Amino acid sequence: MDAIQLVLDQIPIKHDIVSQFIFLGVFQGFFVASIIIFKGNKSIISLKLIGYFLIAFCLVLFDQYLCYTGLMKYTIYLNDTSEPLVLLWAPLLYLFIRNVLEKERLRFRTTWYHFLLPLAYALSQIGYYAHPRSVKINAYIAAYFPDMKHLHTPKNLDYGYQLIKDEFRWILLLSGLVYTFLCLRVLLKKGPTSKPKKRKGGMDTYRFSRNVLVPFILLMLIAFIIFLNHENDLGDHYIGMVQAAIVFMISIMVFSESRFFQKSWVVDKYEALKAQNDSLKIEEIKAFVQRNDYFAKPDISLKELSSSLGSNVNHVSKVINLETGNNFNEFINSYRIELAKRKLLSSEYGQLTIEAIGNSVGFKSKSAFYNAFKHFTGVSPKVFRENMKMS
Numbered sequence: 001m002d003a004i005q006l007v008l009d010q011i012p013i014k015h016d017i018v019s020q021f022i023f024l025g026v027f028q029g030f031f032v033a034s035i036i037i038f039k040g041n042k043s044i045i046s047l048k049l050i051g052y053f054l055i056a057f058c059l060v061l062f063d064q065y066l067c068y069t070g071l072m073k074y075t076i077y078l079n080d081t082s083e084p085l086v087l088l089w090a091p092l093l094y095l096f097i098r099n100v101l102e103k104e105r106l107r108f109r110t111t112w113y114h115f116l117l118p119l120a121y122a123l124s125q126i127g128y129y130a131h132p133r134s135v136k137i138n139a140y141i142a143a144y145f146p147d148m149k150h151l152h153t154p155k156n157l158d159y160g161y162q163l164i165k166d167e168f169r170w171i172l173l174l175s176g177l178v179y180t181f182l183c184l185r186v187l188l189k190k191g192p193t194s195k196p197k198k199r200k201g202g203m204d205t206y207r208f209s210r211n212v213l214v215p216f217i218l219l220m221l222i223a224f225i226i227f228l229n230h231e232n233d234l235g236d237h238y239i240g241m242v243q244a245a246i247v248f249m250i251s252i253m254v255f256s257e258s259r260f261f262q263k264s265w266v267v268d269k270y271e272a273l274k275a276q277n278d279s280l281k282i283e284e285i286k287a288f289v290q291r292n293d294y295f296a297k298p299d300i301s302l303k304e305l306s307s308s309l310g311s312n313v314n315h316v317s318k319v320i321n322l323e324t325g326n327n328f329n330e331f332i333n334s335y336r337i338e339l340a341k342r343k344l345l346s347s348e349y350g351q352l353t354i355e356a357i358g359n360s361v362g363f364k365s366k367s368a369f370y371n372a373f374k375h376f377t378g379v380s381p382k383v384f385r386e387n388m389k390m391s
Contacts, residue, residue: 007137007151013070018237022065025244029058032251045106045325049096050212054250056085056092057243064240067233072140079136080165081129084122086172090179091115093216097183097209101190103330103375110378117175121168127161143233169227176220183213211253215246280311282323295335296362302328333372336361340373344385354381 036051063082066072072079091114099106128135134151141148164171187210219242226235288309289295305328306316320331340361343349349357358369358381373381 003151004134004137007141007148008073008076010148011070011073011141011145015069018241019065019069022061022068022237022240022244025240025247026058026062026065028244028251029054029061029247032247032254033058036254046096046099049092049099050250050254053089053092053096054247056088058247060085060089061240061243061247064236064243067140067144068237068240070144073137076133076136076140079140080125083125083165083168084118087118087121087175088115089216090176091118093212094179094182094186097186097213100205100209101186105376117171121164121171124164125161127158128165131157146232146234169223173220173224173227176216176223180213180217180220183209187213208253212250215242215249219243219246280309280315280319282319285309285316285319289332289335293339295332296339296360298359298362298364300332300362330375332362334376336363337373337376340369340381341377341384344381345388354385357381 033051033054036047036054060082063072063078066075066078095106095111095114128139132154134153135157138150138153141150187206190206191210219239222242223239226238229235285305289305294300302317303313306313309316317328320326320328324331326334340357343352343357343360344354349360352360355366355369358366358373361369363369363372370380373379373384377384379387
């Protein structure tokens, strides 16, 4: 029997209430994430973000389960491969809260830099990933079985990656601190001074975001305490238990938001509306709105649009929300901004002021036009026009 197998045979397999709790968290997290990603409305970015957050969260939790129980010895090549995923938690949580509360349309071209740290860390560890199995076994037993004899490794191996790996804990905490600050800034901006719409039978977006962020902050604090008291990974199972508890808490919030748990789920008003006008599709609404630039009317309303379509206000609102991920105002403004962009770049409207162009596409004030334009493009109308002329 070779030396590697002798060492692996010495690693005990441990199953107790801690490992069972962590495993339940892993199973629950993947279950909820799969429902969110595959059954949720794919056009709603915030749903995707919370789903991806749960996947990254549970992949790391599964890694902790394997390490704690000793089962990692059967999948030793996976040891420490989840570290870059830990650095995804905070950015994904921040982007989720920002998308939910600020209703900002997130695009990769404007958010890519949030994923630089996880990518950079993963690239810095390529040397470790490429090293032979003996190196990974030594890394594992050093973290969880410090008294166990290490294996001999090939000479002339490059351990340069270890400089970054040794600082991983503090990189994680620094990233968590920065993104916690960013999340809190969004929450404070949209909190007491705003009145988010609360759906009957559920919680508003502010409370949901806050209830996800608070346990994440608690997790970072507990991790900080454990890192101070453990030089190796022997305290990681405490972090894993907190992670599992967070998974259960998010699951409860997600399921409590389900229509199934609301008092009116059996006789949902939307079910009755569906029977009234089941044939109305988003394509019909879009075609009507674009016909003769109907969206450019300054006094357009959801009630007027529904009446023109021969439908019900609630049904039209639901179709728009489910199919586009936007509310009625955002849906109308998206067409107005596209027309405004064309006019800003057209010589035919070169004599018009920016405010006049805003009025011509349906906005009643300059501020409303500027806010909507920046929401959909990320820049002001003036900057947009100047940038396009320069290009």
